[in-house]
Amino acid sequence: MKNFTADEVLKIAKRHNNNKRAYLLVNPLQGKHLAVSPTAALEMMKTLGDKVALKYPAAKLVIGFAETATAIGAMVAASLENCIYIQTTRENFGGNFIEFLEEHSHAPQQKLYAGNLADWINATETIIFVDDELSTGKTLRNMIRQLKNIYPNLNGRKLVAASIINRLTAENEKLLELDGITCEFLVKLREENFDVSNFETAAPKILNSEKISLEKISFSNVNFKFNPRFGVNIHEYIKTLEKLGGEVANLIQDKKSILVLGTEESMLPAILTGKILENGGAKVFTHSTTRSPIGVCSQKNYPITEGYQLKSFYDSARTTFIYNLQYYDAVFVISDAANFQIGAVKNLVAALNIHGCEKIIFVGGKNV
Numbered sequence: 001m002k003n004f005t006a007d008e009v010l011k012i013a014k015r016h017n018n019n020k021r022a023y024l025l026v027n028p029l030q031g032k033h034l035a036v037s038p039t040a041a042l043e044m045m046k047t048l049g050d051k052v053a054l055k056y057p058a059a060k061l062v063i064g065f066a067e068t069a070t071a072i073g074a075m076v077a078a079s080l081e082n083c084i085y086i087q088t089t090r091e092n093f094g095g096n097f098i099e100f101l102e103e104h105s106h107a108p109q110q111k112l113y114a115g116n117l118a119d120w121i122n123a124t125e126t127i128i129f130v131d132d133e134l135s136t137g138k139t140l141r142n143m144i145r146q147l148k149n150i151y152p153n154l155n156g157r158k159l160v161a162a163s164i165i166n167r168l169t170a171e172n173e174k175l176l177e178l179d180g181i182t183c184e185f186l187v188k189l190r191e192e193n194f195d196v197s198n199f200e201t202a203a204p205k206i207l208n209s210e211k212i213s214l215e216k217i218s219f220s221n222v223n224f225k226f227n228p229r230f231g232v233n234i235h236e237y238i239k240t241l242e243k244l245g246g247e248v249a250n251l252i253q254d255k256k257s258i259l260v261l262g263t264e265e266s267m268l269p270a271i272l273t274g275k276i277l278e279n280g281g282a283k284v285f286t287h288s289t290t291r292s293p294i295g296v297c298s299q300k301n302y303p304i305t306e307g308y309q310l311k312s313f314y315d316s317a318r319t320t321f322i323y324n325l326q327y328y329d330a331v332f333v334i335s336d337a338a339n340f341q342i343g344a345v346k347n348l349v350a351a352l353n354i355h356g357c358e359k360i361i362f363v364g365g366k367n368v
Contacts, residue, residue: 002047004186009044009164011303014196016203016293023194024294025133026303027164031271032068032132033294033323034303035259035285038274044164044186045072049079052128052162052184059083059160060124062234065131066090066110067291069163070228071267073130076162077234080128084120086231088112089265090291091314093229098150100143112143113230114150120231121151126158133165134183135191137176144179160184167191201295204307204321209343209350217349218361220251224336229265241269244334245276248363252330255282259328259357261348262288263313263335264320270334273363285328289313289320289348296323308351311343322348327356335364 011026011034028034031041052059059080064073064087077085088110089097097111121127129140140161148154159181166185168176176183225240226232252258258277262270267288274286289310296307304323312318314337331352340362352360 001050002043004044004047004164006165006187006189009187010189012194012196013302013304014199014201014295014297016201016295018293023196024292025165026294027132028303030068030132030164031071031262031267031286032288032290033292035287035324035326038260038271038278038284038286041071041271041286042075042275045075046079048072048162048164048184048186049076051186052076052160053079055184056126056128056158056160057081058124059126059128061120062086062128062130063088063112064228065129067265067267069130069132070265071271072132072164074228074234074237074268076128076130078238080234083234084231085228085234085237086113086120087228087265089229091229091265095230098146100146101139116231118151121153121157124157126160127154128160128162130162132163133167134161134163134185135167137161137168137172137181140181141175141179144181155180158182165189199295199297199299199302201297204293204296204309204323206309207347207350209346212346212350212353214345214349216358217345218251220248220361220363222364224269224364227336238272241272242276244269244363245273248273248332248334249276249280251361252359255329255359257283257328257330258285259331260284260286261322261331261333262286263333263337264289264291266334266336269336270332273332273334287323289322291318291320293319293321294323308347310347310351311341313337313341313344316341316343320344322351325351325355325357330359330361331357333360333362333364335362337364340364
């Protein structure tokens with residue numbers, strides 16, 4: 001099992017217009033804000049999953065936190081047998097959802113689907129909660145206390161907080177222990193407020209994409225059979241995504257460099273598709289759009305050197321972002337949005353065109 005270091009999984013950026021927390025931890029291996037090899041991203045995620053599975057092999061329920069830990073949570077679940085995976089969401093769906101707050105976030109409201117949660121809790125002795133980084137544990141403690149009020153039998157379950165980075169102080173670790181929560185992680189850091197005051201950052205650029213033509217852009221409709229926001233059998237879910245990756249690989253031939261982009265909470269389809277393309281011999285990178293507004297800066301050692309504001313694929317009234325684009329021979333955009341928003345498509349095409357990317361294929365919802 002590989003040992004990861006802080007240098008491998010941690011870069012510090014400055015949040016744009018966030019008074020709750022000035023800094024943002026950017027993981028270059030996560031496939032979110034920065035482009036990475038799909039193989040490298042999955043190796044990190046699988047390492048956490050294998051560590052969890054070794055200690056808690058009987059766990060049958062994994063809950064991943066949106067948006068940055070959705071793929072990590074899924075790959076942790078994939079290391080377990082007969083496991084249900086569900087991710088929290090900030091999207092609006094009909095049904096029975098439990099709402100809670102991630103207090104320091106730019107988008108603090110999160111929801112967890114409760115339709116089958118009681119049955120899933122009853123079917124497991126251990127529940128794994130997965131996030132990319134654990135700083136104070138306050139969000140997790142609040143969530144679990146809320147869940148215990150609704151599902152008293154949680155008090156008899158093992159509760160595990162799994163993360164790539166753990167920055168808990170001894171005091172915060174004790175608070176988690178008092179709520180019955182133990183921690184697993186890949187990298188341990190001391191909890192601190194990183195100083196980003198020396199970075200002179202600018203807002204991500206706004207693009208005028210009204211005149212962008214979509215005549216040369218390709219669209220491939222995909223019916224996403226499973227939605228992890230409502231809970232999925234993880235191995236069935238991954239099989240469908242691997243099949244999707246194979247279908248995407250057939251759409252393009254003889255391309256030297258390929259970017260596979262996910263959208264917001266939907267990261268895993270892009271990462272797994274990218275892995276299949278990579279296995280076929282292409283040079284592949286993956287990352288995704290995000291709700292996180294990050295300051296852009298050209299200073300040395302700063303991770304976010306370019307950024308664009310985009311309309312969301314899921315909600316035309318919402319602003320999302322893409323960072324550090326570059327030239328690729330071909331770009332696949334894979335999204336589980338029910339209908340691609342025309343403004344989002346044009347925004348993203350405009351940003352990619354700036355970097356010379358002209359072969360762009362959108363895979364997912366209905367054609368715009």
